[in-house]
Amino acid sequence: MGRTLAEKVWADHVVRHAEGEPDLLYIDLHLVHEVTSPQAFDGLRAAGRPVRRPDLTLATEDHNVPTQNIALPIADPISRAQVDALRTNCADFGVPVYSLGNIEQGIVHVVGPQLGLTQPGMTVVCGDSHTSTHGAFGALAFGIGTSEVEHVLATQTLPLKPFKTMAITVEGELPVGVSAKDITLAVIAKIGTGGGQGYVLEYRGSAIRALSMEGRMTLCNMSIEAGARAGMVAPDETTFEYLKGRPHAPEGAHWDAAVAYWRTLPTDAEATFDAEVVIDASTLSPFVTWGTNPGQGLPLTASVPSPEDARDEVDRVAIERALEYMALTPGMPLREIAVDTVFVGSCTNGRIEDLRVVADVLRGRKVAASVRMLIVPGSVRVKMQAEDEGLHSVFTDSGAEWREAGCSMCLAMNPDKLAPGERSASTSNRNFEGRQGPGGRTHLVSPAVAAATAVAGRLAAPADLTPVA
Amino acid sequence: MDKFTVHTGTAVPLRRSNVDTDQIIPAEYLKRITRHGFEDGLFSAWRKDPEFVLNQPRYDGATILVAGPDFGTGSSREHAVWALQDYGFAVVVSSRFADIFRGNSGKGGLLTAQVPQDEVERIWAAIEADPTAEVTVDLDRRQIRVGDLVADFDVDDYVRWRLMEGLDDIGITLKHESDITAFEESRPAYKPTTTAVN
Ligand code: SF4
Numbered sequence: 001m002g003r004t005l006a007e008k009v010w011a012d013h014v015v016r017h018a019e020g021e022p023d024l025l026y027i028d029l030h031l032v033h034e035v036t037s038p039q040a041f042d043g044l045r046a047a048g049r050p051v052r053r054p055d056l057t058l059a060t061e062d063h064n065v066p067t068q069n070i071a072l073p074i075a076d077p078i079s080r081a082q083v084d085a086l087r088t089n090c091a092d093f094g095v096p097v098y099s100l101g102n103i104e105q106g107i108v109h110v111v112g113p114q115l116g117l118t119q120p121g122m123t124v125v126c127g128d129s130h131t132s133t134h135g136a137f138g139a140l141a142f143g144i145g146t147s148e149v150e151h152v153l154a155t156q157t158l159p160l161k162p163f164k165t166m167a168i169t170v171e172g173e174l175p176v177g178v179s180a181k182d183i184t185l186a187v188i189a190k191i192g193t194g195g196g197q198g199y200v201l202e203y204r205g206s207a208i209r210a211l212s213m214e215g216r217m218t219l220c221n222m223s224i225e226a227g228a229r230a231g232m233v234a235p236d237e238t239t240f241e242y243l244k245g246r247p248h249a250p251e252g253a254h255w256d257a258a259v260a261y262w263r264t265l266p267t268d269a270e271a272t273f274d275a276e277v278v279i280d281a282s283t284l285s286p287f288v289t290w291g292t293n294p295g296q297g298l299p300l301t302a303s304v305p306s307p308e309d310a311r312d313e314v315d316r317v318a319i320e321r322a323l324e325y326m327a328l329t330p331g332m333p334l335r336e337i338a339v340d341t342v343f344v345g346s347c348t349n350g351r352i353e354d355l356r357v358v359a360d361v362l363r364g365r366k367v368a369a370s371v372r373m374l375i376v377p378g379s380v381r382v383k384m385q386a387e388d389e390g391l392h393s394v395f396t397d398s399g400a401e402w403r404e405a406g407c408s409m410c411l412a413m414n415p416d417k418l419a420p421g422e423r424s425a426s427t428s429n430r431n432f433e434g435r436q437g438p439g440g441r442t443h444l445v446s447p448a449v450a451a452a453t454a455v456a457g458r459l460a461a462p463a464d465l466t467p468v469a
Numbered sequence: 470m471d472k473f474t475v476h477t478g479t480a481v482p483l484r485r486s487n488v489d490t491d492q493i494i495p496a497e498y499l500k501r502i503t504r505h506g507f508e509d510g511l512f513s514a515w516r517k518d519p520e521f522v523l524n525q526p527r528y529d530g531a532t533i534l535v536a537g538p539d540f541g542t543g544s545s546r547e548h549a550v551w552a553l554q555d556y557g558f559a560v561v562v563s564s565r566f567a568d569i570f571r572g573n574s575g576k577g578g579l580l581t582a583q584v585p586q587d588e589v590e591r592i593w594a595a596i597e598a599d600p601t602a603e604v605t606v607d608l609d610r611r612q613i614r615v616g617d618l619v620a621d622f623d624v625d626d627y628v629r630w631r632l633m634e635g636l637d638d639i640g641i642t643l644k645h646e647s648d649i650t651a652f653e654e655s656r657p658a659y660k661p662t663t664t665a666v667n
Contacts (some may be wrong), residue, residue, distance in 0.1 A: 028661075151642065156653075246661075250661070
């Protein structure tokens, strides 16, 4: 009987297996940030335990950090205290940390891959649900709670029960202007925010193989929004090419040995999944959310739904509640929804490829006068790369704000927030009530749609814009 | 975690039922970055009342909390356990505990001893009659003793074993440390480390 990618990675990390007990799984890479780690370090201190493998642990500051004036002390005392605590903890326990101002600083899920630390066949954890991002490399990567963070710091392992597997097969060619973000929003709209519960998703099929690593990361990032613990894509030439030459990628004979192993990882032809969803790529189009969870999404060409369209009573109540919060009327074309803020960034769409797409749309155009557009690179390296390519001039020439790296308006723990009642088109991953600031309203979109929306002042795709002369 | 076999101390009667985790520690205390120092948040709303039992000097220094039924309902915050421990409690006695609270207590090393409500009433009577009465909680024999009063209590076998061994989840995993070390020795050399490479 064949095995799936996820099953192979799991099997290769079992430290101890005993009947009736969870497996003890070895963790190859533990990423840490300031919000979910302080109590874990404190727990170690209280028990007099060291960090077992500081050399497999890496911290970065992202959730709280400001994206302007980063040379000044962080103004908010709670944010500052969390960041200071991380620095002290990392110094005390010998954990490497990329602090604000460091060239390697950035969103934890952008930093790991760009350093070449995230590799196929690894187990990767972080006290953050979007750790699923790293699955794009064929790693088994998932978010954990603070007690588990402490457990991994102390033992480099976690006791875990096996997950079920679900194949998300996307065959065919994506139409022009349709991106990984649109695939993921369509998948979540199809299976629901709980549809992936208990599963590791494996994205397969020709449309997935055609995606860049950036696109695969976007896809795996949002697996958690479908309720899944993790998402994965089998490693292939695209993966190897991305990794080759990165600072932490293997070299020489190690590279050859690693690639030989990575080639054994893809799901065997005879393997079976516990569930499968099939999507025809050619039917997809730019997708946007209209409601208050990532499953409440529709093609941009559609209209705001009515509670009468609900599948059942629970759904009807959810639609009503979402329409009220989002201040939308059933039947209104989505393209007529005006926004006052556009946010490009986050671990979903804050990488260089995303910024290139945005620049391509903005080049020669202006952000609408009614719109504030924030462009926040996922890491300092992404920022530097964008500036090397001159993308930042395109952004500022069009009237967008070009900021420093961090999570920013993805969760509004720093000063970048929506005011109550403000509406955004955002390339991030969560449109929950108040996620981008209390009372703020969020429409999740792809980078291309974000950029076109900024120009049009209302939800739009690049094809809706007047061509640049 | 320290090994727990027998605990002896004084006890305080909390004659309330359905003490939820918002009462044990309100949400405003959850922004903190430490795992300790939550004693000021414990029952903070109730402690504003000078008559509240924890404010009565005769119960100063008590390490055993004897509460009404359904203790620890509400949210899953681990802070509720930390606050009780930081205040000085080693044991909570009740006739019924909320599941998640009980689970969190086991992880953190706080003993939740479950006895029938009539036994709770008798313990309350004994410690109200004499706040200095020595109360013994014997985990080995699963007994609470106050003077002549002996109450058998219920505790999960696995939790009891862990507490008596002084093991938290990490402690249990570390019992298999040789397995971890062996695994590490067989890890391929091409696996990356986070050590800076410039
Ligand atoms: S960018 Fe958003 S989703 Fe990603 S780690 Fe930061 S806060 Fe979480």
